[in-house]
Amino acid sequence: MSNSKNMMMDLERMASSDRAAWLKANGNYIDFTDSYSYIEAAHRIISSSELNQISNSSAVYESIDLAGLKAILSNSHGDFSTFTYDYYSVISFNGSRQLQISMTDTFDSRRTCYSIPLFRSIVAGFRLTDSSMFEFASVVIDGVAxxxxxxxxxxKYVYYNFSDEPR
Structure with missing residues (x-):
């Protein structure tokens, strides 16, 4: 029998400026298996207004399969098997509208940063395989790109957005 005790942390109650540092400092203590549903839900787009704006947009999606995403992350200092927030994937499109994926060790709310635990939570929750596709696009929601x-x-499609703060 273990003497360990679980604790729940509601990141929504923490100042957004403190979240990235807290996640990085405490990543080794997070039970990601139990947290996956919360991580996934924090990024899922469920607002009917936002979903309508996405549906009505002329967005062009760039696709990458899970195996390709894992390879890019691995080649950019990311490790898809990690359970921590030590690195974030930075998603962008270049001038030719080609998908660009790199890694950073610092969360930056001015860029589109996704955590590896987010991708892992989606893979686990939907039982995705290496041939499953992730499709990225730039859209305008409520006047913001x-x-x-x-x-x-x-x-049916399930949509996700980046957040202004890590979750």
Whole structure:
């Protein structure tokens, strides 16, 4: 029998400026398996207004399969098997509208940063395989340009956005 005790931390109650530092400092103590549903839900787009804006946009999606995403992350100092917030993927499009993925060790709210635990939570929750596709696009939501991505779940898309603070 273990003497360890679990504790829940509501990151929404923490100042957004403190979240990245807290996640990095405490990543080794987070039970990611139990946290996956919360991580995934924090990024899922569920607002009907936002979903309508996405549907009505003329966004062009750039696709990458999970195996390709893992390879890019691995080649950029990322490790898809990690359970920590030591690195974030930075998603952008170049002038030719080609998807660009790199890694950074610092969360930056001015760039589109996704954590590896977010990708892992989606992979686990939807039982994705290496051939499953992630589709990224730049869209305007409520007058602000954002990079979103989507996956297909059965016969419908599930959409995700970046957050201004890590979750």
């Amino acid at each position: 954002k990079i979103i991505f989507r996956i297909i779940d059965g016969n």
